[in-house]
Amino acid sequence: MPFCPKCSVEYLAGFQTCNDCNVELVETLEGITKKEEEKNIKLVTIQTFDKSVYAHIIKAKLESEGIECFLIDENIVTMNWFLSNAVGGIKLQVKNSDVEKALEIIKNNQEDNVEDC
Ligand SMILES: [Zn+2]
Numbered sequence: 001m002p003f004c005p006k007c008s009v010e011y012l013a014g015f016q017t018c019n020d021c022n023v024e025l026v027e028t029l030e031g032i033t034k035k036e037e038e039k040n041i042k043l044v045t046i047q048t049f050d051k052s053v054y055a056h057i058i059k060a061k062l063e064s065e066g067i068e069c070f071l072i073d074e075n076i077v078t079m080n081w082f083l084s085n086a087v088g089g090i091k092l093q094v095k096n097s098d099v100e101k102a103l104e105i106i107k108n109n110q111e112d113n114v115e116d117c
Pocket residue numbers: 004005006007008009018019020021022
């Protein structure tokens with residue numbers, strides 16, 4: 001999965017640039033990353049939203065499945081000026097160990113709610 005070389009945030013495949021740093025993502029941080037992953041829990045951005053309502057629905061869904069997740073949104077931006085690039089978009093982040101399960105839940109949830117959107 002691609003990483004931001006500046007802040008080391010991990011993104012899902014398909015993301016090209018880091019929203020926070022505005023730099024091009026690199027494919028892997030070989031070696032370094034593996035060591036870091038063993039030591040640290042890393043947060044992975046698995047989806048971005050432009051509607052906070054939907055983001056909160058997904059967050060509630062993931063939490064009901066026991067997955068800890070975080071929304072990086074406008075509320076956080078006001079507290080963290082360096083995240084100001086994220087205004088207008090909401091990032092859903094989960095722990096790297098929960099990515100696969102979270103994606104599965106999101107996928108199922110989207111299929112369930114297609115007609116509601
Ligand atoms: Zn970055």
